Amino acid sequence: MIKRNDPCWCGSEKKYKKCHLWSDSCLEEKRTEKLRRIKHIPPKTKEEINGMRRAGVFNGELLDYLRPSIKAGISTEEINSLAHHFTVNHGHIPADLGYNGYPKSVCTSINDVVCHGIPSEKAILKDGDIVNIDCTTIVDGFYGDSSETFMIGSVSEKARHLVMVTAQALIRGIDAVKPGRPLSVIAEAIEPYVLSEGCSVVRQYTGHGIGREYHDESFTVYHHIDTDNQQTVLVPGMTLTIEPMINLGGWKVVLDREDEWTVRTADGSLSAQFEHTLLVTETGVEVLTLTPSQIAANVRLLVDGKAFK
Ligand code: MF3
Numbered sequence: 001m002i003k004r005n006d007p008c009w010c011g012s013e014k015k016y017k018k019c020h021l022w023s024d025s026c027l028e029e030k031r032t033e034k035l036r037r038i039k040h041i042p043p044k045t046k047e048e049i050n051g052m053r054r055a056g057v058f059n060g061e062l063l064d065y066l067r068p069s070i071k072a073g074i075s076t077e078e079i080n081s082l083a084h085h086f087t088v089n090h091g092h093i094p095a096d097l098g099y100n101g102y103p104k105s106v107c108t109s110i111n112d113v114v115c116h117g118i119p120s121e122k123a124i125l126k127d128g129d130i131v132n133i134d135c136t137t138i139v140d141g142f143y144g145d146s147s148e149t150f151m152i153g154s155v156s157e158k159a160r161h162l163v164m165v166t167a168q169a170l171i172r173g174i175d176a177v178k179p180g181r182p183l184s185v186i187a188e189a190i191e192p193y194v195l196s197e198g199c200s201v202v203r204q205y206t207g208h209g210i211g212r213e214y215h216d217e218s219f220t221v222y223h224h225i226d227t228d229n230q231q232t233v234l235v236p237g238m239t240l241t242i243e244p245m246i247n248l249g250g251w252k253v254v255l256d257r258e259d260e261w262t263v264r265t266a267d268g269s270l271s272a273q274f275e276h277t278l279l280v281t282e283t284g285v286e287v288l289t290l291t292p293s294q295i296a297a298n299v300r301l302l303v304d305g306k307a308f309k
Pocket residue numbers: 096097099100102106107116134135136145243275
């Protein structure tokens with residue numbers, strides 16, 4: 001039996017009482033008193049859930065549409081333009097454009113760029129690059145948000161390892177989602193695995209609640225272990241993103257001083273990311289940003305267009 005002052009089982013190097021004691025005790029049967037202190041997020045209505053499903057599918061289709069073009073020789077501006085026109089031609093809104101002043105319709109993050117890379121005519125994809133394309137669409141007022149990291153041509157063994165670990169990290173995070181569990185189960189599924197593969201989890205940027213808002217701030221989805229997430233319970237009807245940013249080196253990041261958007265690894269190491277928008281169901285989880293054909297084929301994630309099951 002682990003004692004209050006023992007080091008926590010999760011490897012955080014904190015005392016058990018300062019770390020997982022509280023969430024562990026909430027998961028026990030006699031938890032009525034503790035439940036009052038837990039943050040419950042109001043579930044979405046049936047109509048809202050259907051709105052989220054439509055937004056998720058469209059965003060998945062947008063990534064499907066872009067996938068064949070993500071090749072050596074294309075500029076990230078061309079990818080941005082393809083995404084922008086596909087979205088508006090279908091009567092929808094690219095959520096990134098103008099969001100807090102962001103200048104483009106998607107984020108394109110190459111190699112050591114962790115997230116929020118700004119598409120540019122000068123950034124041309126080349127053999128050996130890894131690039132994350134993060135798309136978000138507003139469909140009839142609801143947001144769908146997903147991203148993939150693509151390997152361009154033949155990439156180094158290290159880069160491939162990072163991309164595969166990151167894909168696996170997202171899948172492990174998704175599989176941890178079950179109603180009644182604390183939100184912290186996501187980070188607990190992701191961080192120890194990522195560390196065991198010699199990579200690190202970015203802390204500065206997180207997953208989020210999502211719905212009629214892009215970043216619903218009623219809760220934050222950490223990918224690294226943090227006591228804050230022990231107080232929020234996953235309930236059916238909650239919609240959220242999981243979007244781990246994983247580095248080959250350390251977890252620290254720096255913001256570009258000039259454009260004030262581009263986030264890079266502090267040590268210059270490679271970084272990868274995958275993202276899905278999810279719905280907590282009565283029994284587990286539904287991935288909203290998969291397309292019907294991907295669901296029919298039991299695809300969990302596509303990595304370079306190949307099914308990751
Ligand atoms: N799509 C990103 C996310 O997953 C946010 C991008 S915001 C932008 O949450 F302004 F940089 F586009």
